[in-house]
Amino acid sequence: MKKMTIRARLTLVYGGLLLAGGLLLIGITYALVFQRLGDKVYLRSGSAPPPDLPGVAGEAPAGTTLSRISGEIRSDALNVLLTQGGIALALVVVLGLAFSWLIAGRLLQPLHQVTETARRIAGAPDRGLHERIALKGPYDEVKELADTFDQMIARLDKSFDVQRRFIANASHELRTPLTLNRTLLEVTTDHAEVSPEMRQLGRTLLAVNDRHERLIDGLLLLARSERAIGDASYVDLADIVAHVSAQLPAGDVKLTVVADEAPTMGNAVLLERLVHNLVENAVRYNRPDGGWVRAESGTRPDGVFVTVSNTGPVVPRYEIQGLFEPFRRLGPERATAAGADDQATHASSGRTQSAGAGLGLSIVRAVAAGHGGQVFADPRDGGGLTVTVILPTAASSEYPT
Numbered sequence: 001m002k003k004m005t006i007r008a009r010l011t012l013v014y015g016g017l018l019l020a021g022g023l024l025l026i027g028i029t030y031a032l033v034f035q036r037l038g039d040k041v042y043l044r045s046g047s048a049p050p051p052d053l054p055g056v057a058g059e060a061p062a063g064t065t066l067s068r069i070s071g072e073i074r075s076d077a078l079n080v081l082l083t084q085g086g087i088a089l090a091l092v093v094v095l096g097l098a099f100s101w102l103i104a105g106r107l108l109q110p111l112h113q114v115t116e117t118a119r120r121i122a123g124a125p126d127r128g129l130h131e132r133i134a135l136k137g138p139y140d141e142v143k144e145l146a147d148t149f150d151q152m153i154a155r156l157d158k159s160f161d162v163q164r165r166f167i168a169n170a171s172h173e174l175r176t177p178l179t180l181n182r183t184l185l186e187v188t189t190d191h192a193e194v195s196p197e198m199r200q201l202g203r204t205l206l207a208v209n210d211r212h213e214r215l216i217d218g219l220l221l222l223a224r225s226e227r228a229i230g231d232a233s234y235v236d237l238a239d240i241v242a243h244v245s246a247q248l249p250a251g252d253v254k255l256t257v258v259a260d261e262a263p264t265m266g267n268a269v270l271l272e273r274l275v276h277n278l279v280e281n282a283v284r285y286n287r288p289d290g291g292w293v294r295a296e297s298g299t300r301p302d303g304v305f306v307t308v309s310n311t312g313p314v315v316p317r318y319e320i321q322g323l324f325e326p327f328r329r330l331g332p333e334r335a336t337a338a339g340a341d342d343q344a345t346h347a348s349s350g351r352t353q354s355a356g357a358g359l360g361l362s363i364v365r366a367v368a369a370g371h372g373g374q375v376f377a378d379p380r381d382g383g384g385l386t387v388t389v390i391l392p393t394a395a396s397s398e399y400p401t
Contacts, residue, residue: 006108007101007104010104010107011101014096014103014104015096015097018092022089022093026085026089030082033081113135113146114133114146114149117132117133129153129157130157131153132153133146133150134146167220174216175216178212179213181209182210182213185202185205185209186206189206232265232266232267232371233265233268234394235263235266235268236261237262237264237271237275237304238259239259240275240297241259243272244275244276244279245257245259248283250293251283252289252290253286253291253292253310255279255283255292255293256292256293257296258294258295258296258298259296260296260297260298260299262297262306262391263393264303264371264392265371265392266391267370270370270371271371273367274363274367275306275308277361277363278306278360279293279295279308281308282295282308286310290311291311292311293309294308294309294310295307295308299393303390303392304392305388306389306391307388309380309384309385309386309387310384312383312384312385314379316379317379320377323361323377324361324362324365324375361377364387364389368389368391371391372391372392373390373392375388375389375390376388
């Protein structure tokens with residue numbers, strides 16, 4: 001059951017107080033009138049009751065006739081008081097409810113301003129954190145709330161600026177030495193006079209350097225994708241699924257693609273990385289031979305989806321959430337330099353036996369969250385996973401013409 005708004009509750013409180021006050025007023029008035037009319041009434045000396053009064057006989061005693069007339073007048077007066085007073089009270093309560101609704105809306109208008117500003121900032125945190133409520137008016141409870149909210153947003157804005165500068169500096173400072181190392185190693189290993197042992201060592205170091213580059217790229221992408229998408233454009237996930245599946249080497253893994261239309265709004269580069277990570281993980285963590293991967297896209301009642309299923313090792317359900325954490329992988333593989341030699345070699349299937357940086361599904365979750373979506377993973381019977389990403393559907397007015 002939906003709860004009433006504060007405005008509706010204030011209106012009911014004001015109306016209830018008005019109704020209670022009106023009933024109390026009518027009750028007091030009724031008691032005073034009843035007491036006043038209950039006093040005895042006497043005719044003036046020497047006068048007789050009017051002959052045209054109903055039921056009054058000229059020969060009846062004056063005291064008896066006067067008593068009966070007094071009771072009828074009192075009863076009629078009290079009935080009129082209750083009837084007319086009740087009608088007047090009903091009209092006053094209706095008008096009071098209407099005025100209470102208007103007054104409550106007026107009093108709550110500053111809170112609506114706070115809510116609208118917070119909603120705009122939540123919709124675009126990177127570009128909206130510079131906005132402030134700047135509520136005008138006397139320094140009351142609502143003004144204090146608005147000013148506190150502005151202070152909080154200012155601190156968040158400063159934190160985001162620091163993060164953006166850090167990402168930019170880290171991107172430059174970390175890429176430069178790794179690029180230089182790769183260049184030196186390539187020049188050294190390509191030299192004609194290098195011995196086979198030195199050439200093999202150079203290739204191993206190149207694999208380590210390459211892994212470090214991919215690790216840094218993944219961390220920077222993870223930091224960028226955790227923020228909401230600013231400039232979104234129309235994207236059909238079916239095109240991305242078909243493109244990624246065609247470009248990614250699968251070796252002896254059977255890759256099946258069912259790419260149905262899935263329109264959404266977002267960053268095409270980040271969404272391509274999302275699908276790439278899903279398919280790449282499904283191929284990498286698969287059976288040594290005879291495995292398969294199925295990539296699908298389409299629409300459903302709650303949005304558009306991309307689903308990637310595969311065969312592979314059995315995944316305990318209690319470890320599912322851990323797979324979406326950075327640097328978390330199943331099995332004994334870890335991100336160490338000892339695995340660099342494995343990265344430089346290939347299995348008979350032609351697939352790289354690299355364990356990766358452990359950021360694949362973390363990036364998937366961050367990109368999905370940045371697009372207002374969700375990620376779900378379920379273990380398959382017999383081994384493997386089914387990972388589903390759900391994103392908002394693009395409105396028909398946003399379709400390209």
